[in-house]
Amino acid sequence: MDLAYTDAEEEFRRRLREWLAAVLPGLPPKPPPDDWPARREYDTTWQRMLYDAGYAGLHWPADAGGQGATPTQHLIYLEETEKAGAPYVGANFVGLLHAGPTIAAEGTAGQRARWLPPVLRGDEIWCQGFSEPDAGSDLAGLRTRAVRDGDGYVVSGSKIWTSHAEVADWCELLVRTDPEAPKHRGISWLAMPMDAPGITVRPLRTLAGSTEFAEMFLDEVRVPVSHRVGAENDGWRVTMVTLSFERGTAFVGEVVACRRTLDALADEARRNGKWDDAVLRRRLGGLNAEFRALWRLTQWNVAESERTGGVPGTGGSVFKLRYSGARQELYEAAAEVLGADAFDVDREWVLDRLSSLSYTIAAGTSQIQRNIVAERILGLPKGR
């Protein structure tokens, strides 16, 4: 049991820090949240810089164009970029964390060569068309139909909550190819070009005021059969392999960011006098325990996957459950530190507080996480 990094890991950290210190001051200013073309430009520029410096796809296997870094190196990368205030993965999220890994694991050599390099270079943006108006937590109940027609599928239906849809070049789309089969067995995974005729994207405004996601209506959209990754009707399994890329590092940047926020909150409270309130001060102390523990749990999970060469797997659900709740508590405490300023959206942390409300919903709600923990880790019987 050890928390020391090896010399090679420290060397990796040092070089990364040097590079960040050299390039970050030259970045253009962050674009406003609602200017999506500018956001795309900003996010892809950063991705291109990472690519040129050899940091793109750090933990991806070499045959997918990655650097084959260890989980610990990836942890260090995420920790250092967050601490240095480097841009977040942003619009590259689905390409780098979902669609890309899926193609890397399940795609043919031709599919990998077509889609992965542009993701790593920041040339192409992906979005994720999974959720539907009637299929959220019960994702396998999705109804968007894909009917085979010659060398293509004709796709009709609607998707919702599609992040980055407005600026995406591609969509990883889950469709029903066999309506007769049991629900998990009639789904296929398609790469849909977002400029195909028949796609209508309607932005949705979030409670934070900006348009982070969209509705997508698909009216007889033609997608070539060659754009299907994995076998027909095997899309559910194909989608699940994405997990194997995370290897415990899914929330590294977020936890580091929370710890930084907590320090800043303490400084602010000391400045504005709120620190004298023992209840608030102790609340911040309690959050310090929470995020320290989540950081250590991250290191534990990463070390585990490094040892086993595998995935921490369902352990990620324990983490997400605890982290998403803790982060919401963090911004509740922030509001108390801000006092009257907590109602001014231009104040730091106020938009974060609003955004944090999605953490217990997106990527599997907390209730679904509890079901997963109880059934798949603790082995309790399935039920209603």
Add this chain to the structure above:
Amino acid sequence: MDFQLSDDQRALRSGMRDLLDAVFDRDRLRAAVDRGGAPDRALWRELGAAGFFALRLPEEAGGVGLGLPEAVLLFEEAGRALLPGPLVATHLAAGLVRGAAEGEAVVTAVDGGLPVAHLAAADAVLVGADALTGEELRAFVAAARPVRSMDPLTPLHQVEGRAAAAEAYPGALRYEGALLTAAEQLGSAARTTETAVQHAGEREQFGSPIGSFQAVKHLCADMLARTEPARAAVYAAAVTGDPVEIAAAKLLADDAAVRNARDCLQIHGGMGFTWEADVHLHLKRAWLRSASLLGRAAAEELLAAGLGAARPLPGGSAAPGPGAREAGGGG
């Protein structure tokens, strides 16, 4: 970075579990309850022979020469098994009080105004930096008032006067004691989770195992989500020995032990409210440990004092960056 148990550490932990299964099974546990928690001297010596108390003494001094990470693994097992006795005080007294290292002596400690545990059976009591034995000890015990202890495994005495207010252990020992206590809480939290899950899988109502009802299932999931971060915090604090990190470990482990025991009790229904079920033993012990050595207020204050941008995060610079991050995508 290899933040995982080594093979030796795994072996140590399973050795301790096997030992406790052999020498402290459920019959012995209930026998200990029936005699009011007084430590079993023969068992104490067996623990001593196994190196439980001398674990961290150097080999030259007759110890095992291991460190805090190994100690927390043993204390976690002790917590799982509800092993009674002043384990932390005797472990910390090894090398200071004669016989402690070997399990020949039972050593307890005063902890800032809280009732003192196992005083009547003790061969020594630590009062701050002093160890009282012999005449001094007898006078100390005579002046103390027995309390009808809520925890049937921990006999208690209230002491008055200046000695009562003494903080438990001087200097670094105090934090080590808090960490070992946290490790016991962790073991208890893990055990009540297992017990709850087992019961939820077996007990049937409405024609189904109660564990198939989400209200029950989600209680169990939350128990695990308390135990695992507490485990990471306790193990990390054992590696770093850092006081703020120990405070975090104690706070999370206290919370996990107390709340898991309560949820476990709830999941057992009426059975959970009986003397016969073991769950109340976990809860009462967890309540006592929560109050001792870095209780909630002290731990939270220490953790609060550790906050601020001036204090860099472990392993790096705390360069300030832009505040707002856009909402992440991804379903």
